[in-house]
Amino acid sequence: MDNQQIKDAGLKVTRPREKILGILERSGRRHLSAEDVYKELLTNGDDIGLATVYRVLTQFEGAGLVCRRHFETGQSVFELNSGDHHDHLVCVRCNRVVEFVDSVIEERQSAIAAQHGFHIEDHSLVIYGVCTDCAVKG
Amino acid sequence: MDNQQIKDAGLKVTRPREKILGILERSGRRHLSAEDVYKELLTNGDDIGLATVYRVLTQFEGAGLVCRRHFETGQSVFELNSGDHHDHLVCVRCNRVVEFVDSVIEERQSAIAAQHGFHIEDHSLVIYGVCTDCAVKG
DNA sequence: TAGCAAGATGCGAAAGCTTCTCAGTTGTCT
DNA sequence: AGACAACTGAGAAGCTTTCGCATCTTGCTA
Ligand SMILES: [Mn+2]
Ligand SMILES: [Mn+2]
Ligand SMILES: [Zn+2]
Ligand SMILES: [Zn+2]
Secondary structure (H helix, E strand, O other): OHHHHHHHOOOOOOHHHHHHHHHHHHOOOOOEEHHHHHHHHHHOOOOOOHHHHHHHHHHHHHOOOEEEEOOOOOOOEEEEOOOOOOEEEEEOOOOOEEEEOOHHHHHHHHHHHHHOOOEEEEEEEEEEEEOHHHHHOO | OHHHHHHHOOOOOOHHHHHHHHHHHHOOOOOEEHHHHHHHHHHOOOOOOHHHHHHHHHHHHHOOOEEEEOOOOOOOEEEEOOOOOOEEEEEOOOOOEEEEOOHHHHHHHHHHHHHOOOEEEEEEEEEEEEOHHHHHOO
């Protein structure tokens, strides 16, 4: 049950937190901006402030429940943390997001970091392009 | 001479443009934020507005003279366009930046994009970690 | 070289995203 | 139920970046 995840994070189970987690779990698009979540709440008739949405998403991130991504759209997007790392392909026309994992790339990254004496903490790989649908539509 | 690059970009040769290009060329740190450039101008006694710095950097970017990077520091950084693509390692402690190119990664990226029917336009790969110096300092 | 028009500049205002402040409310534990 | 820390909504504020506009320059022409 959702509530347990919230409790395990050391957070009180409140309506905003339940609703926001629910939206992230049930959303078809897996990558939502704070504004997206906020609008979804409004649509559902929930009277929750935008500041709370940001606060909760940040707390969920701190607790490892969600991941924050920085695509080049000007706003962060959030997704449930599946536990497995992955990278992203983003369509510059329609913003469709495709996820992928490539072990060859992961290995090369470790090698490169080591080679330069860096202790890797994280990395971000985003490929921007035009998806098939958008290519067809000209 | 610098002025030619500016002219070739279809821009008038003005003091702000000459100074900003000069700073990018002479800077030890190759990756500067607009604010960094602005402060450098102030230090040199040049009375150039921050808005102009942003405008000029954006124009230079459009002309292919500089590249804009989006590391996760909250502000964009700019560097002279060397003509050769490269990716970045960034130290999360001291912000040191190391550049690298890895053909294996580049190839895998093309393959992945193709595999998902994406026509690649661009990509951004940043590895975040702790550099040797910072690791030593605890 | 003087004059002109397009283009550039600096300033402050404003936009866009995100965080903060604070008074009032709610969840949790006893 | 009562106490208290935690949480919330609303608006103010913070930050980076862009805009609007009156004024100044550059590059060209006569
Ligand atoms: Mn994802
Ligand atoms: Mn670089
Ligand atoms: Zn698309
Ligand atoms: Zn460092």
